Amino acid sequence: MRFEVMQISLMAGKQGDIFWDLAPYIVYTPGFDIGCNIYVANPTDTEKEYALMARLSRDTTLISEEALPVYGYTWFKVEPGDFVTLKGALRFTDSNVDLTVSLMERETGAAIDSVATRLIAPTTSALKSCTYSRAW
Numbered sequence: 001m002r003f004e005v006m007q008i009s010l011m012a013g014k015q016g017d018i019f020w021d022l023a024p025y026i027v028y029t030p031g032f033d034i035g036c037n038i039y040v041a042n043p044t045d046t047e048k049e050y051a052l053m054a055r056l057s058r059d060t061t062l063i064s065e066e067a068l069p070v071y072g073y074t075w076f077k078v079e080p081g082d083f084v085t086l087k088g089a090l091r092f093t094d095s096n097v098d099l100t101v102s103l104m105e106r107e108t109g110a111a112i113d114s115v116a117t118r119l120i121a122p123t124t125s126a127l128k129s130c131t132y133s134r135a136w
Contacts, residue, residue, distance in 0.1 A: 015112045016050055016078070017041040018103040028119035033089035038115075040103060041083035049075045049106035054090065056097045056119075063094055068101070075106055095121035 019039040026034065042048045052068040070076040070086055078084055092099070097119050102111040 015105045018113045020115045022117045025118040027122050028095050030093050035089045038086040042078035045080045051104040053102045055100045058097050
């Protein structure tokens with residue numbers, strides 16, 4: 001049996017990619033932190049400057065929009081063919097909303113990729129389904 005290594009470039013032609021470790025939906029109580037890792041990849045052969053834009057929306061209504069600071073700045077650089085891991089926390093004053101974080105590319109000023117999750121308010125029925133045991 002013979003195996004061959006094949007290189008597949010899924011990001012060819014893209015200006016950047018964003019990924020994160022959040023589920024498609026999260027039970028969220030407003031005012032609490034959502035810890036997450038955001039990964040930003042630069043698949044090009046030149047250094048790129050990116051920014052992260054967080055948007056909360058409900059149906060088609062925009063509730064809020066803000067830039068997420070990275071290392072204290074709006075724009076951050078990623079070397080060609082490299083990626084960065086950004087560890088942090090997000091906090092919002094709303095629930096039952098869609099959270100979208102878009103990757104903005106400085107040269108074009110365009111959103112080139114995005115990730116999203118739905119923030120769902122906790123309900124009493126969800127609390128009833130939680131069980132716990134006393135170890136003492």
